[in-house]
Amino acid sequence: xxxxxxxxxxxxxxxxxxxxxxxxxxxxxxxxxxxxxxxxxxxxxxxxxxxxxxxxxxxxxxxxxxxxxxxxxxxxxxxxxxxxxxxxxxxxxxxxxxxxxxxxxxxxx
Amino acid sequence: xxxxxxxxxxxxxxxxxxxxxxxxxxxxxxxxxxxxxxxxxxxxxxxxxxxxxxxxxxxxxxxxxxxxxxxxxxxxxxxxxxxxxxxxxxxxxxxxxxxxxxxxxxxxxxxxxxxxxxxx
Numbered sequence: 131x132x133x134x135x136x137x138x139x140x141x142x143x144x145x146x147x148x149x150x151x152x153x154x155x156x157x158x159x160x161x162x163x164x165x166x167x168x169x170x171x172x173x174x175x176x177x178x179x180x181x182x183x184x185x186x187x188x189x190x191x192x193x194x195x196x197x198x199x200x201x202x203x204x205x206x207x208x209x210x211x212x213x214x215x216x217x218x219x220x221x222x223x224x225x226x227x228x229x230x231x232x233x234x235x236x237x238x239x
Numbered sequence: 240x241x242x243x244x245x246x247x248x249x250x251x252x253x254x255x256x257x258x259x260x261x262x263x264x265x266x267x268x269x270x271x272x273x274x275x276x277x278x279x280x281x282x283x284x285x286x287x288x289x290x291x292x293x294x295x296x297x298x299x300x301x302x303x304x305x306x307x308x309x310x311x312x313x314x315x316x317x318x319x320x321x322x323x324x325x326x327x328x329x330x331x332x333x334x335x336x337x338x339x340x341x342x343x344x345x346x347x348x349x350x351x352x353x354x355x356x357x358x359x
Binding site for chain 1: 274276283284285286289298300301302303336338341343344345346347349350351352
């Protein structure tokens with residue numbers, strides 16, 4: 131079973147700053163099978179990135195994903211007030227079972 | 240507009256059973272793989288399982304930690320997916336989401352979530 135470890139647990143930043151979130155897999159995964167989600171309190175998760183680097187429909191271009199092998203990154207180029215939330219990475223596809231990372235909270239500094 | 244609406248949650252005693260429903264609209268439900276994901280209060284997302292389409296023999300897969308207590312099914316004539324939960328434990332207390340799998344993987348549409356509380 132692939133385990134995803136996200137870091138840091140919490141990221142304290144100000145609006146306008148750049149956010150860099152990490153997701154590390156316990157073994158190499160195809161970049162085709164890595165997604166990122168945003169979740170705000172009381173809401174369902176929202177798909178941001180799939181295939182490691184493809185933005186989902188309607189996602190602003192300040193969100194970008196990159197990486198391969200075991201190391202993947204979600205970057206928010208300039209934080210907007212609505213971007214403060216919890217972010218999860220997900221591995222899917224290559225096996226019947228899917229997994230999520232434990233999440234990174236991006237909070238206002 | 241794609242919509243997923245969960246129902247059937249509530250309070251149940253340990254050892255009891257509950258069946259959640261996920262009513263879908265706005266897309267071709269019969270051709271879609273549907274997933275269930277849960278989230279305990281203040282915790283992260285936990286993948287529960289999925290059911291594929293008729294074309295893929297309604298194949299199911301589950302998180303190993305559930306140890307056969309949960310079963311996912313679907314009724315394409317009603318555009319509805321189900322999560323049958325048996326022998327419930329206090330640690331199953333969570334908000335349960337159904338989600339559509341997009342072509343190629345990942346989950347592009349999610350329901351609003353349904354709270355299940357397991358307590359005596």
